[in-house]
Amino acid sequence: METIDDALFLPHSQLQSFIDLLWRKSYEVIGPHVSQNTIEYLPLHQVDELPFAYRDKQEPGRYHLVKTSHERYFAWANGAQALKPMTFKASQTLWQAHKNANQELEFSTPSSPLLNTAVIGVRACDLAALAIQDQHFLQGDYVDPFYQSQRQHLFLVAVNCSHPASTCFCASTGDGPHVEKNADIVLTELDDGFVVEITSQTAKDIMSELLLEPAQAQHWQQKSQQLQQACQAQTRSISKKAHVQISNKNKSQVWETLGRQCLACGNCTAVCPTCFCHQQQTEADLSNTLISQLRLWDSCFNADHSYFHGTVVRAETKFRYRQWLTHKFSTWVEQFARSGCVGCGRCISWCPVGIDVTAVIADLIKEACDESL
């Protein structure tokens, strides 16, 4: 039988051995579970905790999981969160202050030992977003030490997307559905198991213990077909030139309409895997002797995000929506040399009023074209 170099095959029957092996290697293994009517990444011990046979139905303002008769573990697109909360935590103590016996002020940084964490089921869009967050928190003038240590402890087992949701558009942003970089292991799920591609030395050392057979040519062929179908299944898209096309649209009528629709709830920024805004808050313990400076996720949809000197720069919702969209899709390119959108579609599904960002961008581009006629 013809086999494929550099690719192994992990039968579904051996998935439990793989999970056990990672725990034995001292990783805390995190994987997708059905939880709170969505897919959440939680500690994973048993294969039957995985979302076996589930599919996700996503539309603007709608997320729904359904159990089907298919026999796969990863035939769904994504849930509200994936990697972001693991590296950029929703709440993080940055430092603490207290007064010593002489009433002198002292500062310290709390240290917490971190476990190596293996995440199973990471998608291409989330890996692309992780690369952007790496750029933001690790590659600027100041390195964020909290992000850095959490990031260094991640071992990433990706799964190529075979069943994108109707809200997905990663093919148009160039970030998926196929994982091309940033993972340690890339799995492609077929009906009877996984094609396994190993892309780091750590992964090679670990996987050698499973004694897997090489993947066969027919597995490879199925994998290619599946990926092609996953691309073709995506109906939404965003123009590759959107950052230029919308760059002069600060005065567009589109913002007026959105300002009336948008609730400024900030769901889109909470589920966005690239949004990095955070605020600092000072918190005292009950005895008021240990003060902690906390970093919490923030959103440019909150009024106080733009508060200074007694004024709110973006008091109106239309300005907040414009800030978010023009940053994510236009000025982001100047900051990071790429768009801030990886096409995961979460902001569309989790928007309570179903605002579809791909339609908003299309409206802005159409308006720009009409004006240039």
Place this chain on the structure above:
Amino acid sequence: MNPYEPQVVDVIQNIEETPTIYTLRLRFRDKARQQAYRFAPGQFNMLYLYGVGEIPISIVSDPADEFVIDHTIRSVGRVTKAMSKLKAGDQIGLRGPFGRGWPLQHALGKDVILVTGGLGCAPVVSVIRYVIRRRDLFGRLVIMQGVKHADDLIWRDQYEQWETLHDTQVILAASEQPSAQWPWHSGHVTDLMHTAVFNPNNAIAMMCGPEAMMNAAIDPLLREGLNEHDLWLSMERNMHCAIGLCGHCQYGANFICKQGPVFPFAEIKTLFGEKGF
């Protein structure tokens, strides 16, 4: 290294400038840190008051002063009001300096025009003092300061003294209720741009204060023939981290804490004056 964690500084003095404006004179508790501390006028520090919070404040002392770091502050919010009660001997936290300061090297040999409004004068006063101490290195010095009420003018004695210096012009204006003791102009300082005497082909303007004030000053200066690359503005937005990570101070593609707070007009003119950014 944790770039979020402040260092301890001692309050050397808390100087009352007006009933609502005060200057905190600070020194690092760690002597080596004080000696190593360098900043450029126009940069800012993050000051932390125990149990209350942290805020960005520009530095007003002379960068050549090795012993103290001064910050002039208006009591306006929760943290600045609480800080106004600090006394000599108290301790607070400081991290910095952050951001891009004023283009003082670029200003050498040029006429220097400084336009400020309200407490905008604080970051610019550091430039005035810098130029005056090194007077021969610069051309004419034009100091334009607008305040709302006559009482808001701090360091009045200094303005009167600066007025007497050679090649130095002081233009002051109060927009509301000027009192009998106000010998200068009543109205907006930006109405007086035409009275500033400078050579537009060899001048640099630096301004700081409310954006509407700066906006009103830009056109007359450009009409005089000043190059937009020689027009510099200090911008302000909400700031939490000061290191370009928290996202609050974004202004287009710029993080004001990192690429600013001082910008050449040419870099920000597409957004400047646009509501909501």
